[in-house]
Amino acid sequence: MAQDLSPAQRTLTVGVLGAGTVGSQVIRLLTEQADDFAARSGARLEITGVAVRDVNAPRDFAVPQDLLTDDATAVATGNDLVIELIGGIEPARTLILAAFKAGASVITGNKALIAAHGPELYTAAAAAGTDFYYEAAVAGAIPVVYALRESMAGDRVTSVLGIVNGTTNYILDEMSTKGLSFETALATAQELGYAEADPTADVDGLDAAAKAAIIASLAFHTRVGLDDVSVEGIRKVTADDIREAHASGCEFKLLAIAQRREDEHAQGVSVRVHPALVPNDHPLASVHGAYNAVLVEAESAGRLMFYGQGAGGAPTASAVLSDVVAAAAHRVHGGQAPRESSYASLPVLGPEAAVTRYQIQLRSDDAVGSLAAMASVFAENGVSINSVRQSAYVTSDGSQDQAVVTFVTHPAPVFHLDAAVEGLRVSDRVAEVVSIQRVEGE
Amino acid sequence: MAQDLSPAQRTLTVGVLGAGTVGSQVIRLLTEQADDFAARSGARLEITGVAVRDVNAPRDFAVPQDLLTDDATAVATGNDLVIELIGGIEPARTLILAAFKAGASVITGNKALIAAHGPELYTAAAAAGTDFYYEAAVAGAIPVVYALRESMAGDRVTSVLGIVNGTTNYILDEMSTKGLSFETALATAQELGYAEADPTADVDGLDAAAKAAIIASLAFHTRVGLDDVSVEGIRKVTADDIREAHASGCEFKLLAIAQRREDEHAQGVSVRVHPALVPNDHPLASVHGAYNAVLVEAESAGRLMFYGQGAGGAPTASAVLSDVVAAAAHRVHGGQAPRESSYASLPVLGPEAAVTRYQIQLRSDDAVGSLAAMASVFAENGVSINSVRQSAYVTSDGSQDQAVVTFVTHPAPVFHLDAAVEGLRVSDRVAEVVSIQRVEGE
Numbered sequence: 001m002a003q004d005l006s007p008a009q010r011t012l013t014v015g016v017l018g019a020g021t022v023g024s025q026v027i028r029l030l031t032e033q034a035d036d037f038a039a040r041s042g043a044r045l046e047i048t049g050v051a052v053r054d055v056n057a058p059r060d061f062a063v064p065q066d067l068l069t070d071d072a073t074a075v076a077t078g079n080d081l082v083i084e085l086i087g088g089i090e091p092a093r094t095l096i097l098a099a100f101k102a103g104a105s106v107i108t109g110n111k112a113l114i115a116a117h118g119p120e121l122y123t124a125a126a127a128a129g130t131d132f133y134y135e136a137a138v139a140g141a142i143p144v145v146y147a148l149r150e151s152m153a154g155d156r157v158t159s160v161l162g163i164v165n166g167t168t169n170y171i172l173d174e175m176s177t178k179g180l181s182f183e184t185a186l187a188t189a190q191e192l193g194y195a196e197a198d199p200t201a202d203v204d205g206l207d208a209a210a211k212a213a214i215i216a217s218l219a220f221h222t223r224v225g226l227d228d229v230s231v232e233g234i235r236k237v238t239a240d241d242i243r244e245a246h247a248s249g250c251e252f253k254l255l256a257i258a259q260r261r262e263d264e265h266a267q268g269v270s271v272r273v274h275p276a277l278v279p280n281d282h283p284l285a286s287v288h289g290a291y292n293a294v295l296v297e298a299e300s301a302g303r304l305m306f307y308g309q310g311a312g313g314a315p316t317a318s319a320v321l322s323d324v325v326a327a328a329a330h331r332v333h334g335g336q337a338p339r340e341s342s343y344a345s346l347p348v349l350g351p352e353a354a355v356t357r358y359q360i361q362l363r364s365d366d367a368v369g370s371l372a373a374m375a376s377v378f379a380e381n382g383v384s385i386n387s388v389r390q391s392a393y394v395t396s397d398g399s400q401d402q403a404v405v406t407f408v409t410h411p412a413p414v415f416h417l418d419a420a421v422e423g424l425r426v427s428d429r430v431a432e433v434v435s436i437q438r439v440e441g442e
Numbered sequence: 443m444a445q446d447l448s449p450a451q452r453t454l455t456v457g458v459l460g461a462g463t464v465g466s467q468v469i470r471l472l473t474e475q476a477d478d479f480a481a482r483s484g485a486r487l488e489i490t491g492v493a494v495r496d497v498n499a500p501r502d503f504a505v506p507q508d509l510l511t512d513d514a515t516a517v518a519t520g521n522d523l524v525i526e527l528i529g530g531i532e533p534a535r536t537l538i539l540a541a542f543k544a545g546a547s548v549i550t551g552n553k554a555l556i557a558a559h560g561p562e563l564y565t566a567a568a569a570a571g572t573d574f575y576y577e578a579a580v581a582g583a584i585p586v587v588y589a590l591r592e593s594m595a596g597d598r599v600t601s602v603l604g605i606v607n608g609t610t611n612y613i614l615d616e617m618s619t620k621g622l623s624f625e626t627a628l629a630t631a632q633e634l635g636y637a638e639a640d641p642t643a644d645v646d647g648l649d650a651a652a653k654a655a656i657i658a659s660l661a662f663h664t665r666v667g668l669d670d671v672s673v674e675g676i677r678k679v680t681a682d683d684i685r686e687a688h689a690s691g692c693e694f695k696l697l698a699i700a701q702r703r704e705d706e707h708a709q710g711v712s713v714r715v716h717p718a719l720v721p722n723d724h725p726l727a728s729v730h731g732a733y734n735a736v737l738v739e740a741e742s743a744g745r746l747m748f749y750g751q752g753a754g755g756a757p758t759a760s761a762v763l764s765d766v767v768a769a770a771a772h773r774v775h776g777g778q779a780p781r782e783s784s785y786a787s788l789p790v791l792g793p794e795a796a797v798t799r800y801q802i803q804l805r806s807d808d809a810v811g812s813l814a815a816m817a818s819v820f821a822e823n824g825v826s827i828n829s830v831r832q833s834a835y836v837t838s839d840g841s842q843d844q845a846v847v848t849f850v851t852h853p854a855p856v857f858h859l860d861a862a863v864e865g866l867r868v869s870d871r872v873a874e875v876v877s878i879q880r881v882e883g884e
Contacts, residue, residue: 150588298583300759304750318743325592326595
């Protein structure tokens with residue numbers, strides 16, 4: 001502690017691991033706005049090293065050549081504050097553990113690492129008596145980590161619903177507005193640099209799942225890892241699905257969902273990532289392109305929404321740098337970042353315990369008499385119906401002896417919903433179950 | 443510091459000043475969820491006293507009778523944490539200063555007090571080495587104070603635009619959807635308990651102005667008090683104004699605006715509250731009823747939006763209790779809330795330096811030749827035009843020799859905009875300047 005030193009006298013050293021899109025912005029801002037950072041954190045922040053794989057690679061921002069080094073361990077263990085922006089599990093994990101051991105505070109945006117090894121990192125920070133911050137790991141510039149970790153500390157979160165992956169949101173937007181297939185929309189996104197050459201982490205929902213695990217851990221004071229998240233990406237979404245969604249007054253979105261169940265059937269948390277229909281009048285339906293939004297429902301606060309840019313160099317750097325100021329201020333004035341809070345230890349429920357709504361489309365004999373029979377299948381399985389829509393089905397021979405019926409249910413556990421679908425499949429009133437989509441957001 | 447004690451062993455005492463709508467919720471939640479609060483803050487939180495004016499008045503929640511007292515000073519000076527929910531300047535100010543002097547951390551939601559005496563309270567907290575928290579002072583459950591004070595600590599905020607008063611938003615909504623006059627809408631709001639018997643603080647913009655001062659102080663690291671805010675309420679808004687707004691594709695909203703100017707004409711901050719047209723496709727246009735929303739623009743983060751319930755017992759209690767957990771954790775683990783950050787000391791600019799857009803409606807001789815003449819008046823005053831709309835004006839004798847022309851400008855300083863209006867007034871092409879409205883949000 002050195003509360004008697006002015007910012008001009010006190011210096012904290014900063015090491016940066018990685019100088020990509022985010023890292024180069026962090027370095028630029030720390031350099032250009034050095035006086036602001038000194039005034040806000042109580043110490044001058046001096047970058048002493050930037051670890052990169054190839055010190056001669058071309059970069060967005062002219063990082064002073066003498067700061068570049070390929071000795072990542074030296075950067076990790078030789079500074080007061082270490083900013084990890086390499087991504088991936090290794091060597092990031094080893095470097096962060098080494099940084100804590102050397103007494104550093106660590107700031108990272110590495111969602112995959114936290115979802116896989118969060119408790120280990122928290123423990124290392126606590127042992128070192130230093131800070132572990134990761135605002136940039138979820139939804140870029142939007143302060144979701146803080147909101148859940150601190151703003152909701154006096155409340156009980158019941159659910160979090162988010163659009164937390166800009167790449168898939170962009171692809172679904174392109175499919176929605178231009179009627180493109182998934183493959184064409186993905187190719188466009190790759191051409192424009194919005195999707196990686198290997199798009200797996202984004203389109204298969206893994207990036208969103210890591211964020212869902214982090215969100216659920218914070219929201220429910222319970223350890224939730226990547227393996228606890230049931231994941232379905234957007235590869236199977238077709239242009240037809242999206243046309244159908246529009247016909248139902250909905251948009252198709254890839255959602256990260258963390259839900260608390262506390263009813264007679266199940267107690268625990270459900271964490272999942274999947275595409276779902278979102279009604280047009282729901283705030284998440286109008287989140288477009290690379291924007292992210294996170295909707296938090298809590299017992300006292302009610303519904304809160306946070307919206308902003310979910311990725312990109314500058315927005316992510318903004319999140320990293322707010323953590324840098326907080327960690328630096330703690331080193332100057334004392335105090336610490338919140339430790340892991342997992343005291344609630346709620347059971348993590350399987351996908352069958354998720355509570356959602358189904359939109360079920362089926363072909364039936366002309367439905368006048370059938371509708372009551374079908375409705376009773378829902379009722380028998382404890383599922384109530386929100387809306388029914390019926391339209392004529394033109395068979396291949398031009399006759400219209402069948403109807404297409406679209407049911408949207410009220411929220412119910414997947415277990416019950418699936419039982420109702422099975423009941424419809426075997427009903428002699430139902431010619432074919434055409435499609436089943438989840439509907440989220442009310 | 444007592445890091446070796448478990449939450450079960452360590453106790454912090456809590457005093458509550460005021461047991462109204464918010465206070466009674468705070469007391470209920472602290473009691474009902476005592477184990478959660480202990481786990482999250484590291485100590486059991488024990489309410490030792492609740493100061494009220496009349497210990498026998500009926501209350502929302504059964505506060506244990508033996509906690510009630512009319513000795514507010516004893517409650518303020520006899521506890522580790524003091525929650526001030528009386529509101530108003532005195533005796534709240536004196537009690538909070540006494541609490542700091544007695545070594546307490548203070549949590550308040552008192553926007554009027556902070557806007558008037560913020561620096562004095564910050565100084566007292568720093569002298570005591572304790573915390574001063576006030577998340578509940580701005581926008582209820584929405585963590586705006588945190589967002590500006592901590593999440594934006596690594597960024598440069600350029601503007602904040604918010605709907606931060608639910609009462610006026612409700613009244614404007616009623617006028618907008620039902621075509622009511624201001625007086626009728628206000629009466630409805632009063633009947634339903636959304637507006638007070640004396641509605642001055644809300645409808646004259648003073649409540650929003652106090653929040654604008656707090657927002658600007660945090661956003662720009664500069665002391666901004668209530669007197670620095672130029673304020674106009676909604677009393678003069680007519681049903682006609684709102685019809686005109688709809689015709690222009692806008693909603694009428696009371697906005698709190700904090701803007702940073704850094705151009706050749708002015709450097710400093712502009713802070714104001716006034717009704718303005720907001721285009722329908724802007725996120726603030728769809729914020730209805732008692733909901734609040736705050737839009738922050740920052741250099742790196744870009745645009746962020748925070749949305750949620752801006753008032754009410756439970757939502758405000760959620761904000762108070764997150765502060766309680768933070769302050770309690772500091773007493774257990776060390777550390778402190780952020781101190782006042784006013785290092786930037788930017789000049790506070792007068793209302794003429796505000797940058798806004800005008801919608802100017804005027805009657806003119808049939809505008810074929812006049813339009814060019816009018817456009818040049820804008821150009822001469824350094825104002826560029828965003829859009830022009832023209833419609834026939836039916837004079838009282840049934841002839842149509844005049845036109846109604848509606849200009850919407852691009853953003854420009856009020857100084858230039860007013861000069862352009864003056865130029866139009868004296869132009870012989872202009873029969874009458876019918877109305878001038880500000881337009882905010884792009």
